[in-house]
Amino acid sequence: MTQDISHNIQDYLKRIYEITRSGQKASTSQLAQVLGISAASVTNMLQKLSKSSPPYVIYHKHHGVELTELGKASALKILRRHRLIEQYLVEKLGYAWDEVHEEAEILEHALSPLLENRIDAALGSPRFDPHGDPIPDANLNMPNMQQTPLTHLAVGESGSVIRVPHEDPQVLRYLEKSGLRPGVQVKLLSRTPYDQTIHLQITGKNEEIIIGPNLGSQITIKVDD
Numbered sequence: 001m002t003q004d005i006s007h008n009i010q011d012y013l014k015r016i017y018e019i020t021r022s023g024q025k026a027s028t029s030q031l032a033q034v035l036g037i038s039a040a041s042v043t044n045m046l047q048k049l050s051k052s053s054p055p056y057v058i059y060h061k062h063h064g065v066e067l068t069e070l071g072k073a074s075a076l077k078i079l080r081r082h083r084l085i086e087q088y089l090v091e092k093l094g095y096a097w098d099e100v101h102e103e104a105e106i107l108e109h110a111l112s113p114l115l116e117n118r119i120d121a122a123l124g125s126p127r128f129d130p131h132g133d134p135i136p137d138a139n140l141n142m143p144n145m146q147q148t149p150l151t152h153l154a155v156g157e158s159g160s161v162i163r164v165p166h167e168d169p170q171v172l173r174y175l176e177k178s179g180l181r182p183g184v185q186v187k188l189l190s191r192t193p194y195d196q197t198i199h200l201q202i203t204g205k206n207e208e209i210i211i212g213p214n215l216g217s218q219i220t221i222k223v224d225d
């Protein structure tokens with residue numbers, strides 16, 4: 001049944017999953033913002049998704065929305081496809097990591113289960129995509145990860161980058177140029193008190209990398225023991 005839902009609904013479920021991943025509910029205004037549509041349209045869709053049988057979401061006006069088990073499985077299915085496509089394009093077709101998100105947004109809705117399995121096999125069932133996002137396995141289990149926003153590092157503390165935001169090519173080109181990619185170890189040199197901009201250094205390099213609070217909160221790391 002999840003194969004039959006529209007692209008539009010798949011996008012909603014994916015966005016709700018991303019916002020509610022760490023336990024909080026998603027609000028109508030958050031969804032309106034990330035989907036680029038009006039709050040009224042979001043409310044209509046959430047009402048529809050909560051009344052389908054079986055329902056995809058649990059929604060009470062003014063209390064935000066969360067996914068049912070069915071909604072979560074549908075979201076993980078589309079995220080698996082999105083991330084496998086991004087990894088395939090980079091690893092097998094030579095795309096740069098800032099070129100793959102738009103392609104994946106289109107292709108994730110078109111992949112057949114067979115092609116999804118072939119891509120997974122061709123890549124050796126990868127656990128992460130090029131941006132460090134975990135790829136749910138064929139049973140839709142998500143690899144478990146302890147991660148902290150980069151901005152939570154204390155001055156002098158270090159950690160390894162786990163994931164970077166994948167949607168904005170400009171941001172990805174900046175990170176590429178800075179050498180800030182999943183797997184590298186960074187140390188926090190200083191923090192600007194008035195706006196929480198952070199200054200970092202990659203282990204083994206001399207250049208100082210400057211990251212603003214917005215971007216810094218979207219990059220996650222594993223803090224060194």
Ligand SMILES: [Zn+2]
Nearest residue numbers: 086101104166
């Ligand atoms: Zn993407």
